[in-house]
Amino acid sequence: MARLSLHHLDKLFGTHAAVHDLTLDVRDGELMCLLGPSGCGKTTTLRMIGGFTAPDAGDIRINDQSIVSLPPERRPTAMVFQRYNLWPHMTVTNNIAFGLKVRRLPGAEIEEKVRKTLALVGLPGAARKYPHQLSGGEQQRVAVARALVLEPQILLLDEPFSNLDARLRVHMREEVKQLQRKIGITTVFVTHDQEEALTIADRIAVLQGGILQQVDTPSALYAHPRTLFVADFIGTMNLLPARTLAAGRMLEAGSWRLAIPEGRLSDGTEVTLAVRPEDLVVDAEGATVRIRRVVNLGHYLQVLIDSPTTGTLRMFTDKGGAFAEGQDVRLRIARALAFCGPEVVEVGGPMRASVASPAPHP
C-alpha cells in the first residue's frame, strides 16, 4: 500500500525552471506515466522522487509521510535507469543481492529472494552471468529484478526501454505492465513515447516546459485534451485556424462551418480548431477538398488532403471508401475542439458546410 503525492514541486536549473509548481497524486497500485517531449521536466521529477535531485520548493510524500529530506538510500523507492544500470564487475546474482547484503539479510534468505525474483522477470538461468554476457533486454530485466527484490513501495522507471529495438520495446512494456499488475506496485514511468504511455499507463501526466498540462486516463486524454499542447502531442491531430461568426454561434474554418453548442465564444474570436484524422468523414454535403496522397497502412488508409484555405490535413479512414490521388472529395468535420486561450469548446454536430447561416431548427 503506497500512495505518492507531489506538492507544489519546484526545481530551477540556473534561472531555467525545470519543474514548476507540480502537484500530482499517484494512487496505490497505479501505473502513472510522466509523458512529455525531452526537456519537459519528467526525468527531473522522477529524480526528485528517487532522491537524486533536491527540489527547490515543495514536498514529496509517501502515505502522507514526507520523504523529501531523505537521501536516496533511505527512501522506499527503487529506480530503473535508462541505461548503465548494472554494475559490470558483479554477476547478475551479486547485482540483485547487493541491496539485500547492504540490509544484512542472512545468506540463505538472500539466495532465495534472488532466485524468486529472477524467475519473476523470466531469467532463471542468468544467475551466474556477467552483465556484458546479456542482451540489452535481459540487462533491463535484471535491473527491474534488482529494483523489485527490495520490495520497494514505489517503483520508478526512467525510459527503461528506449535503448531497445522497437519489437523488444513493445514486448518488454507488456511484460512490465503485467508484472506491475501482478504485484500491484505503485509505479511512476517516464517516457517521451506517447504510444508507450497510452498502452501501459493507468493515468498519464503530460508535462511541457516543466508545467503539468493534464492528468487523465489515456482515453480521456485522447478524447478531451484540455490544452492545445496536449491535443497536438497525444495522437495525431489536425490544427486549423478558425474564427467565430454569427454572434459566436458558428465557427468558420476554411470552407467548413461548425455550430458552437452554447454560444460560449464571442463573435469574431480567432481560435485554433483541433480535428482528429478519424473525425474527417466523407459526406455528400461536406466541403470539397482534393486528395493529394493515399497511404495504405494495412488496416486503414491515411489520406493527405489539400484544402485551399487550411493547408494539408490528415485523414484516417477504413478501406471501404474509394480514394484516388488527385481526386476531389467532400468531407465533413464530425467532431472538433476549439481552443481559445485557456478555453476549450467542443464543436461539431449536424451543421453542414453548404448551410450558409445557422438555420433555426424546427
Place this chain on the structure above:
Amino acid sequence: MSGGWYWAVGGLRRAVALGAFCALAAFILGPLLTLILWAVAGSWLFPSLLPEFSLKWWVYVLGNSDVTKAIKMSFLSAPVATLLSAVLCIPAAYAFARLEFPGRRALLLSFLSANAFPKIGLYISIATLFYRLNLMDTFAGVVLIQLVNTLLFMIWIPTGTFRGINRNLEEAARDVGAGPLRTFFQITLPIALPGIIVALLFAFLAAFDEAQGTLIVGTPNHMTMPVLMYTLVLSYPQPVGAVFSVLLSLPSLVFLLLAQRYLRAGYLAAGYAL
C-alpha cells in the same frame, strides 16, 4: 596468367612489411639485448662475436654493501611513495571528476607544473625547505621527493577513469540502500580498478626512477638505485652498469606481468583527459 602481378606485388609488399618490422624490433629490442649480453659477460673483447659467459659481475654487484643498501632503499621508498600518493590522490581525483568547484581546471593543470619545467630548480628550493624542516638525508625526505613525481599520474589517470564511470552506476547503488562510502568502495573503486592500476604502475616507475631529487635530498646515507647508477657507470667496468640496469628493469617487468590482464587496449591512454 592474370592475377600473377598481384601475387608478385603482394609478395613484395609482405617482404617490405617484414623488413620494416624487423628493423623496428631491432631498434627497440637491440639495446635491451646488448644490455642482457653485457650483464652476463665475463669479458667481451674484439674479435669474439659473443661474450664469454660469466656471472662474476652479479656476484660483485650484489656483494657490494653500497649496492644492497641502495636496493633496499629503492624497494622501500618507491612503494611507500606510491601508496602514499594513491591515498592522497585518489580521493582528490574523485573530487576532480565528480564535483564542479571554482578553479577546478586550473588546479588540475597545476599538477602538470612539476613536470613542465626543469626539475633541478624545483629540487634546490625543496632542499632549502627540507633543511629547515630537518628532512635532509632522511627516509621521509626521499619519499616526499619521489611523491612529487607521482602526483601527475596519480591525479590525472584516475580523474579520467572516474569521469568515464557513468553516474547512474553510483546512483543505482545509493538507490538500493548503500551510503556514499560503501558506494565508493564497492562500486566506483572496483570499476575504476584498471585505470587505477595503470596509475599505480606509472607512479611506481616515476618514484622508482627518480634520481635528481633523491641525489640532492638523500645524500649521503639515503641513496637509491638510480642515484647509485651514476657512480657505477662512471667508475666501474661496463658489465657492472649492465647488471645494474637489468636489476633496475626487474620491478617494472614484474609489475607489468602482474598487471597485464588489466592493461587492455585503451586504458593506458584513457586517463589523459581534462
